Amino acid sequence: MDHFAGLGYDTWCVDLEGYGRSDKQRDINADVAAGADDLEAATTYILQARGIDRVHVYGISSGALRAALFAERHPQRVARLALDAMVWTGEASPTLAERRTRLAEYSSRNRRPIDRAFVHSIFTRDHPGTADPAVVDAFADAILALDDSVPTGTYVDMCANLPLVDPARITAPTLVLRGEHDGIASFADVLEFFHRLPNADKHFAVLPGIAHASFQQKNYALVYHVLASFLAQPAPIYRG
DSSP states (O other): OHHHTTTOOOOOOOOOOTTTOOOSSSSSOOOOHHHHHHHHHHHHHHHHHHHHHEEEEEEEEEHHHHHHHHHOOOGGGEEEEEEEEEOOOOOOHHHHHHGGGGHHHHHHHEEEOOOOOHHHHHHHSOTTSSSHHHHHHHHHHHHHHTEEEEEEEHHHIIIIOOOOOOOOGGOOOEEEEEETTOOSHHHHEEEEHHHHOOOOOOEEEETTTTSOOGGGGGTHHHHHHHHHHHHOOOSOOOOO
16 A cells, blocks of 8 residues: 555545454445445545546455445446456356365354465465565465454455456456466456456466465565556557
8 A cells, every 4th residue: 555655546445344453344245246335435535535537456366356346336426446366157166176175164253364374275275385474474464453253244255255246347448467376266267257348448467476465475566566566557549
């Protein structure tokens, strides 16, 4: 956020319901659809507070699904959309194949416990070494200071309910970011999603040496560069 604020962007981060500093009182599992609802509420406030019509939207992993669903529901609010560590159908995903072995457990409750080992597993499950251990520790410190559990909704959605979005209905200019070693989705899955996006102003970026959590990887500067370039790209003046 500091990096993009330094580039001149008015930068916001949304703690969705059930996470971080947001409310955790409702008896829900905070699934992807609920996250898209939260983005509707957040952007209503941001647009009114800043007197603007549209925002750039970036989401990663389950956040990419929420961002994509929000963009599908509210195309008039999205100037440019960036989807990082995206999964569409989940076909041939090694991460989701492993996660499905615990689907019954995730479906039986609204929250699941997390600890330091869980946070570290995010960075070791696909390709160990892509992130500096000191960065992972700092990331874990920040998460665990606010939460000892997180909602199960996105795990259930990714294991049992994909696809959740229709790329043909996402009309905003879109960037799809894919880490070289990310196991959340196969290349074929995200490429087919990209192929079906109707707006010709679209980009697919493969990030070398990166696994799943791109902003915390050793090669994070690549992500910053690709995302900043996409957000700063001028709109076409001719469409044909």
